[in-house]
Amino acid sequence: MAAxxxxxxxxxxxxxxIAGGASAQLSTGFYSNSCPNMLTAVRSALRPAIARERRVGxxxxxxxxxxCFVQGCDASLLLDDAPxxxxxxxxxxxxxxxxxxxxxxAIKAAVEKAxxxxxxxxxxxAVAAEESVVALGGPSWEVKVGRxxxxxxxxxxxxxDIPPPTSGLANLTSLFAAKGLSQKDMVALSGAHTIxxxxxTNFRGHIYNDTxxxxxxxxxxxxxxxxxTGSGDNNLAPLDLQTPTVFENAYYKNLVQKRALLHxxxxxxxxxxxxxxxxxxxxxxxxxxxxxxxxxxxxxDVAPLTGSNGQxxxxxxxxx
Numbered sequence: 001m002a003a004x005x006x007x008x009x010x011x012x013x014x015x016x017x018i019a020g021g022a023s024a025q026l027s028t029g030f031y032s033n034s035c036p037n038m039l040t041a042v043r044s045a046l047r048p049a050i051a052r053e054r055r056v057g058x059x060x061x062x063x064x065x066x067x068c069f070v071q072g073c074d075a076s077l078l079l080d081d082a083p084x085x086x087x088x089x090x091x092x093x094x095x096x097x098x099x100x101x102x103x104x105x106a107i108k109a110a111v112e113k114a115x116x117x118x119x120x121x122x123x124x125x126a127v128a129a130e131e132s133v134v135a136l137g138g139p140s141w142e143v144k145v146g147r148x149x150x151x152x153x154x155x156x157x158x159x160x161d162i163p164p165p166t167s168g169l170a171n172l173t174s175l176f177a178a179k180g181l182s183q184k185d186m187v188a189l190s191g192a193h194t195i196x197x198x199x200x201t202n203f204r205g206h207i208y209n210d211t212x213x214x215x216x217x218x219x220x221x222x223x224x225x226x227x228x229t230g231s232g233d234n235n236l237a238p239l240d241l242q243t244p245t246v247f248e249n250a251y252y253k254n255l256v257q258k259r260a261l262l263h264x265x266x267x268x269x270x271x272x273x274x275x276x277x278x279x280x281x282x283x284x285x286x287x288x289x290x291x292x293x294x295x296x297x298x299x300x301d302v303a304p305l306t307g308s309n310g311q312x313x314x315x316x317x318x319x320x
Contacts, residue, residue, distance in 0.1 A: 058196030072303025138247030
C-alpha cells in the first residue's frame with residue numbers, strides 16, 4: 001500500500017509539471033462538468049470484464065501502448081478497415097494478437113449512456129488502461145484527458161513504429177525516443193510485460209536460437225512452441241511465468257534469471273546500460289511503480305488531438 005500511495009502522490013506532482021504543446025490542453029479535470037460520472041461508467045463495464053477474464057486487463061494496456069505509438073494517442077488503432085481507411089488491426093504487431101476491442105466497445109457504450117457525444121474513444125482507452133493496471137494490482141494515477149479521436153489510421157505506422165519482439169536494446173531505445181520517451185521510460189514501461197500472454201511466433205527465435213536464456217526455461221517453453229514456423233504459431237505462453245495476471249515487479253526478477261519470454265525483454269538485462277535500472281526494480285517494486293507511472297503519463301501525452309482537431313466518435317470502430 002505504501003508503494004501505491006507514493007506512486008499516486010508522485011503522479012499528481014508530475015501531472016502538473018508536464019505540460020507542453022498540445023498535451024498542455026489535456027487535464028485530469030477535463031470532464032468534471034461535461035461528464036462527471038465518466039469514471040463510474042468506465043468502471044461499470046471494465047471491472048466485470050476483468051472479473052470474467054483477468055487477461056483482458058493486460059490486453060487493454062497493450063492496446064493503449066500500440067495506439068499511442070502510431071499517430072499518437074488518438075484511438076486510430078480502434079478503427080476497423082473501411083472504404084478509404086486501412087486500419088491498424090491487421091498490421092503485423094496487431095494481427096491475431098491485439099484484443100479487448102469488445103470491452104472498449106462496452107465501456108464506450110456505458111460512457112455514451114452517461115454523457116452522449118462528450119468523451120472520446122482515445123480517452124476511454126487511456127482511462128481503461130490505468131484502471132486495468134489498478135485492477136491487476138498495479139499503481140494508480142490521475143489520467144489526463146481531453147483527447148479527441150482521429151479520422152485516419154496508419155497501417156504503415158503500425159508496422160514501423162511499434163517495437164517488434166526481435167528488437168535489440170538500441171532499437172528499443174530509438175523507437176521510444178521517437179515518441180519523446182527516454183531509455184529510462186522504456187525500461188519502466190516494458191514492465192507492463194509482467195502481465196499478459198505472448199504468441200509462439202513472437203518468442204520462437206528467442207527460445208531456440210538465443211544463448212542469453214536459461215536452458216531449463218527455454219526447454220519448458222519449447223514444449224508448447226514447435227521450432228517449425230507455421231506450427232503452433234498462435235500457441236500462448238505467459239510473459240511472466242509466475243504471476244501473469246498480477247501487476248508487480250516479477251518481470252524484472254525474470255530478466256535477471258534469464259527467463260524473459262521475448263528477445264526484446266531479455267535485451268534489457270544483457271550486460272548493457274539498462275542492467276542497473278532492472279536491478280533497481282528487482283530491489284524495489286515501489287521504484288518500478290513510480291517510474292512506470294511517470295512513463296504512462298508521458299506516453300499519454302504523445303501527439304494527442306485536442307481543441308477542434310479530430311472528432312468525438314460515437315462508435316470507436318468507425319468515424320462519424
